[in-house]
Amino acid sequence: MQILRNTPIKRKLLWVTVANCACALALACAALFWFQSVNFRSGFIAELESLGTVIAQNSAAPLAFDDRKSAGEVLSALKVRPHITSAHVFDARGKLFAQFGTEGQPSEALRAQPAGQVTFQDGYAHMGLPIIFQDGAPGRLQLRAQFQKKYRELLSLYTLLLAAVLAGSLVVILIVSSAMQRIITGPIATLAAVARNVSEKEDYATRAPEAGRDEVGLLTRTFNQMLDQIQSRDQRLRENQQRFEAAVKGSSDGIWDWDLLTNAVYLSPRWKSMLGYGDLELPNSLETYHGSLHPDDIERVMGKVESYLGGSEPTFEVEFRARHKEGHFVWILSRGAASQNEQGQPVRFAGSHTDITERKQAEEQIRLAREKFESLVNSIHGIVREADPATFQILFVSDQAESMLGYLPKLWLEDPEFWEKSLHPDDRTATVEACRRGIAAGKPYQLEYRMVAAHGRTVWLRESVSVEWEADRPVRLRGVALDITEQKLAADRITTMQRQLVETSRMAGMAEVATGVLHNVGNVLNSVSVSAVLVGDRLRQSKVTNLCRATAMLREQNGHLADFLISDPKGKLLPDYLSNVADQLARDQTDLIAEMASVAEHIEHIKEIVAMQQSYGKVSGAYENLSAGELVDDALRMNAAAFDRHRIQMVREIDDNVPTVCVDRHKVLQILINLLRNAKYALDRQSAYDKRLVIRVGLAAPDRVQITVRDNGAGIAPENLIKIFNHGFTTKKDGHGFGLHSGANAAKEMGGSLTVHSAGLGQGAVFTLDLPTDANARNKTAPVTQAKI
Incomplete structure (x- = not known):
């Protein structure tokens, strides 16, 4: 996408949005176009087969009684179907008995095709059907219908319609995207203006306004924090510059000069003050210099001097400890150079001393901090590692790698491909690809994968990884991997x-x-x-x-x-x-x-x-478009004898105009039978007379149908309403507690819900089963299964 590289970000966002939406719309339109084509072909065949079956049945009697006139009248009914161009009736011997249309008889090949099979030839559909009278087959009906012309008309219509929808949608997307992209580009443009002002005027006190809590807001806050750090660093640089200039003027470094010919030594006042002495408190001599060195550093420092003066080393620079007047030691960086005579022999050796105690103390603090960090890392119950984002080579790994997987940390560091090789073979490709996608996204990501431990055991790990960037490229991966094997086994x-x-x-x-x-x-x-x-x-x-x-x-x-x-x-x-x-x-x-x-x-x-x-005994799982009323009638039919035996008055209030529901037949029947059995049980507990059960089917929303089961039975106590759908809960002496729990779960799986309402004991109860009318409604979030008091 080199074309968009230098394009403003608002245009990039606009074109990316339009391109994504255009691809999605194009795929949707193509799928709809293909579906309509297949649907038209199957509908055409079904219509032709249905029409042929009716004509064949009506032609059976005239053919059996040799009534050609009646047969011709039956065929003449095809005039109302303009796409039926001809129809021929043949007797049992294959002779033409009657025909419709002016076209000639079909070929022997078409007449020999299996009954009910549709053959497409030269833009026409041919179908042969047997004419059956009583137990025999007295003849055959052969139909010929135009197919390609109607097919092309339909395709042209859908092509124009889908093209118009696609064009209109793209226009709307373009307009909406142009308006919405300002939400993103506005704060970015403001941030760019602030950055330009800082760059041009070096005004580090300028701050970008806050831009919310999203990624742009995070970028703005990070930018302001960076300005804070730059401003602080700039201030320190200015102060250090002033100190350096003052130090140079005041000879802040200690100066030493050694005349190799006479062994005369000069030690500047600053050299002596570094050790806490005044200028007159120490004599200028080699003994003073040697006497200030730490006993453990004397041999190393003098060795450096001899190597440099002897020509073995090109420069002289050494760090050592010097004794302070107060008894402690300070760290000194000594640098120097020798001047030579005409014979190339060193005659003067001079240099400076710099107090590096603070630096050494900082290094010690860093060392201690690193030791503390490593101790902390090793105390984490997980593997902490750093890796190269390009090769996944391990740069650092904590000691937990050995306790969790049995591999020594040095094995991780020595083999560049150790991590990939240790991945489970079934997870290797997917895990590596997921890592590359996470790196490309430039955001922290999380992985779950398996590794093979040293003893062959499979260990599940969940790793949280962050990507460190420098100069717009990833330079390091940092991750913490936790052992979730027990969780996986428990799951x-x-x-x-x-x-x-x-x-x-x-x-x-x-x-x-x-x-x-x-x-x-x-x-x-x-x-x-x-x-x-x-x-x-x-x-x-x-x-x-x-x-x-x-x-x-x-x-x-x-x-x-x-x-x-x-x-x-x-x-x-x-x-x-x-x-x-x-x-x-x-x-x-x-x-x-x-x-x-x-x-x-x-x-x-x-x-x-x-x-x-037998129909309901089949394995559940298949979703069908079914009539809610018929499902209710089936459930009532299975319980009719029980209702009669217990003298229960059944009232059906079924709206036949509600649409079909897209459900699993077996699951719905199981729910309804359980609700009816529970209602019968509640009615038996309440009274021996006036037992009334009302089942109603109605439309709750344009895409949802409700089935309610209302009884005037024993009712439900308020304390039981909140747990009536819990697994194992039952008020029956011989109940198992599966019915309502599994019914609620089944309703939720089908995209519906099961709820209950009761005013209390003795007030009856109302159970409501909510079901989706089609697959799209089923995919929507269903209401939460709940009880109402």
């Missing part, structure tokens, strides 16, 4: 326990669903059993036995049947008797058919219950 154990808890709760919910199913199936089976007993009794009381006797009597009169019916007294009664038996058998048949229909209805009910149980 894994907690995750396992939570997973086991959720599975236990799910199984408990499934048991409740199964119990409801068994109650309903049992009630229906009782009705089936009663119907079977009635059918058996009617069959045992049937007149069929007497009818058999009458027919046997008729067979005995073979050849004399007419005389028997006219003359014989029994024969005269037989016609009326047969008529009465026929009427009775007809009535029995009607009753038995009704009973069998009732049995069939009950069996169908059992099948529905089992099918519903």
Whole structure:
């Protein structure tokens, strides 16, 4: 991005914002464009298949009865679909029976394609469907529809629409970004003006105004602190300059001069005053010089003198301790130079003494401070390290590295790649990349990674790292790594326990669903059993036995049947008797058919219950767009027998106009069944009469649906409201405390909430289940699950 390097920061921010937003909008538009294209194609196929199925069903009878006119009328209904260009009906032998449109018959290849398959060819969609009549397939319907033209029209429309949206959005982004960037560039421009004023006028008393608590504010405060330090340093420099000038004038350094030929020595008054003596208190002699040296430094200092005068060292500079008049020692820096004669032999050796006691004391303080720092670092229960930001080579590491990982600190320092090599193989690449991103960001960052200890054990570390910059480039990484292995193991154990808890709760919910199913199936089976007993009794009381006797009597009169019916007294009664038996058998048949229909209805009910149980018994986790009313009806159906048995009046207040909810079917059913069971339990505790349960479905917000379960039962004590959703809490004698806790968690996982309200004991309770209407609403922050008093 060389183009933006010299561009003002306000333009950089503007273009970066516009570029990011443009990329995001472009990706969103492209995704929407692709989705609409795929949706159009699938919708077109579904519409063609639905229309073909209707035409095939309506053409079955005319084809079966060879009614070409009726078949043509059925096909003529396709005129209302302009994109259907032709339709052909073929009989079972493959001959054309009827057609719609002026186009020729489809090719043999198209007619041979599998039924229900759509083939796109030359911009048209071809579909063949079987025409089925009763148990046979008398023919085939072949449809041809325009596809590419409608597809191009849709693509053109969406292209223009998305282009307009993208252009408009970019204009709005440009306008808003231009206005908002002043929030950032304003304080930076002010800071730049102050910096320019300080640079040009060297006015270190100038300060930049505070700019808030953000990074710019931090930069401003840091800049002002830097000015404070510069101003203080400048003041000290001025003072030191004045001292230096005064020292030079007053010969602040002690001067010494040694005549090597005569051994005459000159020691200036300042030289003597450094040791606390007056000018006349010490004689000018070599003995005075030697006598002032610390016994441990005499040999080293004289060795330096001999080496320099002998030509072994080019310069003379030595530090040593000299005895003060008061008995303590002061540190002296002695520097000097020798003058030589024509033969190159030194003849005079002169120089100066500088009192460096304060510097030595400062160095000692620094040494002690460093020792204290290292002791403090080594006392931290974590690895403190410094590293090169380019190579990650360790520059410093605390002794805790050995106690935590078993590696000596020198191993960290000797191998430039030691840190990377010790990373866990599965974490190495990701950790190094995360470090590089943190360095590039120029801000403190935190990492969690694994290292392999010397004994092979895997150790989890959490490291906080700061980046030190000089001249706009990172020069050092400083980090503190803490051992979080136990935390990780504990977190894994907690995750396992939570997973086991959720599975236990799910199984408990499934048991409740199964119990409801068994109650309903049992009630229906009782009705089936009663119907079977009635059918058996009617069959045992049937007149069929007497009818058999009458027919046997008729067979005995073979050849004399007419005389028997006219003359014989029994024969005269037989016609009326047969008529009465026929009427009775007809009535029995009607009753038995009704009973069998009732049995069939009950069996169908059992099948529905089992099918519903199978549907809800599947593994949860899939989100679907479902009707809240249908979910409520399923839950009520599973508890209907229990409500009837306990004489509970059920009131449904379901708004059929509410949108569908995007939820996990199994989880919602588990919540509703638990709420209904709890309501039944509360009603049984309150009263034997006037048990009323109201379940309502309504719209709480444009994107949220509420299901409320209200009862006039025993109510909830105020002290129990605050813990009713806690795990393990229950007021039932045989309760497990999973129901409401798992229900609240399930509602939260689906983007909803479960709340409760009760005015107190004996006042009933209202549980409210809030659910999102679509996936976007589910991703929003759901209300916190809570109890209301």
